Amino acid sequence: MEENTRDNVDIKAWSKKGGAPTPKDFAHIKGWGADIDPENDPTYPMRNREKEDHGGYDWERPPLQPVNMEVLHSLERPNITAVFGTAMPPHGLSGQIRRFAFRYSEASYIHWLSLIMADRVNVVEGVIDDLKRGQVPNIYAEKGYKALWKHDRTGLFKKLAVGALVTTAAVALIARKAKD
Amino acid sequence: MLAVNYRGPYRIRADRDRPMPEILHPEDAIVRVTRTCICGSDLHLYHGLVPDTRVGATFGHEFIGVVEEIGPDVKKLKVGDQVIVPFNIACGKCTFCKQGLFANCHEANPEATAVGGVFGYSHTAGGFNGGQAEYARVPYADVGPMVIPPDLHPDDAVLLTDVVPTGYQAAEMGGIQPGDTVVVFGAGPIGIMAAKCSWLFGAGRVIVIDHVEYRLDFVRKYAQCEAYNFKSLEDPVAFIKKTTDSLGADVCIDAVGVDAAGSAMQTLTGKKLLMQAGAATALHWAINAVKKGGVVSIIGVYGPPANLVPIGSAMNKGVTIRTNQASVKRLLPRMIDHIQKGHLDPKAIITHHIPLEEVPDAYRIFNDKLDNCIKTVLIPPTARV
Structure with missing residues (x-):
């Protein structure tokens, strides 16, 4: 264990x-x-x-960003915020799962677990989208x-070896099940 | 334009066909990004740990740039201004902004009431594209952004968007009193800055705990503090107790968040099986290592749905837990003052400047702590002309 000193000086001399x-x-x-x-x-x-802060949600709101796309909002609030991001509106199967998730409050596990599931489905959709556009994902570069x-x-x-091992094990397992 | 394009956990690339941002709200500005960083919390996105991180998203909440276009209601900024863009998106009008809680604005994120609006940080933080791009849309441009003082180095300026105020607020939330012993868990950029800032509040002793040796070496010199590798300690909590006359530290700062190493159980349940939202090892240690009646300051990022933490120990010890995302706008003037007086030297933590085009390698270097990386700045091609 290292010495309990800073630069060999008694740290609490003061x-x-x-x-x-x-x-x-x-x-x-x-x-x-x-800043003491x-x-x-x-x-x-x-x-x-x-x-005036005890009045609730009654402040003068900023101008509202026009809503011309699907924006999911937490059921814990009555509306869409005055501004919002427009990246990647929900679409496809992942979008369906996200819409389902937003039927539950932020206090609900199903809300968040559904969103994580949608994220994983979205990864597969992303590969399909790439292929549709004629782009084969360069996993080596992306990683x-x-x-x-x-x-x-x-x-x-090490990473490549572990990946190969996991893939081989998965293929072997599937092949064995198919044989049974 | 060129921008980061998230494709899934550990997969990221920079594509040149990303759409240019547009003015969508009268208080918007479009900023040409000149510097943008990869933050430790971007790694939570990179690892796929943040719910509602959609494929195609552009990350990046730490950026500075030049105002290229403004909406009709923007009065304080003008085209050509060089600006610091705080990572929080804040309206300045809601009850929370009025209280200085700019990280908790209620008018910037429809998707989650518990989280404020943040650039490039998933739809759980509002679905905004981020600054790891050539251009970015900046909502509420009169509220958050600040014109960069002429004597401020751009590398210092970009670290004012998050790292410096976040590290400072970690120390501030500790309520440090002169002579206090402060333990910082994590020697990443935020932990390093939190350790440095603890002295500003009069700490009597600052200890940093991590397991990455080169970062411990760095923080020892940069923050003039003690630094210990938890892998060489049998039990980090017992070590803290032993070195504080068995009582514990006055203040413990968790500067790690959900991606912590150090506990097989937390790693298995949080990062492998996803039974909790990441590994809360640092927070576990912080609660256990703090003195009775002490303060735990949580600045490391945690997300939904929940984590395993020893709340019983916190209750029985009378621990005060204080936490929030940094309120960047509130702190900017004070941070600039500290830099100008020479108390803080943020740019010294930058180890890598990497072209935006090489973003997959930049993430890998930062994530795997390769090449003694502490802080990475990405430079878009439009900033190099």
């Missing part, structure tokens, strides 16, 4: 003088204590509401194996 440290004790650290604030306890984030080849060749071989 405490032996009694009381709290002073900037002199930490002169080697630029800015030490610059006795009022910083309790600190951010803390409840800090004005009277950054070039960097692995350059910086950690052993790691790359």
Whole structure:
């Protein structure tokens, strides 16, 4: 185990003088204590509401982004937010699963597990979309194996070996079941 | 335009046929990205751990750039301004923004009420395309973005979008008082910055725990703190107790989140079997290593649905748990002041500048901690002309 020291200096020398440290004790650290604030306890984030904040969802909303695509929204809120992202609206089988997920609240496991399932289905849809556009996914490049080849060749071989082992085991299992 | 295109867990590429962003709301701006980072929390997306991460999404919530176009209601920015874009998307009008809770804006993410709007961070964070692209749409352009001061280095500026305020807020949420012992779990960019910022609040002792030796070496020098490899400790919690006169640390900071190493049980249930939302090992250690009545500050990212954490220990020890995503806009002026005074030197943590075209390799290098990587900045081709 390493020594309980910082640069071989007694790390709490200041405490032996009694009381709290002073900037002199930490002169080697630029800015030490610059933000000491006795009022910083309790600190951010803390409840800090004005009277008008007890009114509920009644603030003057920003202008609303036009909704000209399907936007799923949490059932824990009454509406779509004033702005929203337009990346990848739900589509295909994964979209169906996402629509199902949004029938449940954020407190529900089924909401999140369905979304994760949709994500995995979406990966297969992504490969099909690539192939439809005449692009065969370059898995080697997409996984950054070039960097692995350059910086950690052993790691790359390990990954490839594990992948080959898992694939072989899966194929063998399927072949055995088919035979039975 | 060229932009990142997510294809599935551990599969990512940069495609040149991605659609250009457009003004979709009167308070939008379009920003030409000049620098964008890969964040540790991007790795949760990369690993497929964040629900509703759709194939085709563009990641990236840490970016700076030049304003190319503004919507009709944008008054504070003008075309040509070089801006820091905080990772939170915030309206500035809702009850949460008014309280300085810019990470918790209620008008930026329809998909989840528990999560604010974040650039390039799945539909669970609003479905916005991110900044790992040549151009990005920036909603509420008058609220979050800030014009970069002329004396600020771009590498410092890009780290103000997330890393610096996030590390600072981790320390701030600890409510550190002069002389406190602070333990930071995680020596990634956020942990490094949290350790550095703990001194600003008057910490008397700062200890960092991780298992990546080169990062421990770096943080020892950069943050002038102690740093220990948990693989060489029989039990990191017992070690913290032993080195704090058996009482525990005053403040423990979890700067790791869902992708933690160090516990076979957490890794199996969280990362292999997906029975919980990732491995909460760092939080487990933080709650157990903190002093009775102490504070646990959680800045590492956790997501739905839930994690196994020792809430009973927290309850019985009277631990205060304080947590949030960083409220970047709130902290920007103070962070710039610290940089200008020389208290913080963010750009020193950048180890790699990589062209955006090479994003799959950049993710792999960052993810696998190759080539002594600490922080990676991606440079789009439009920023190089």
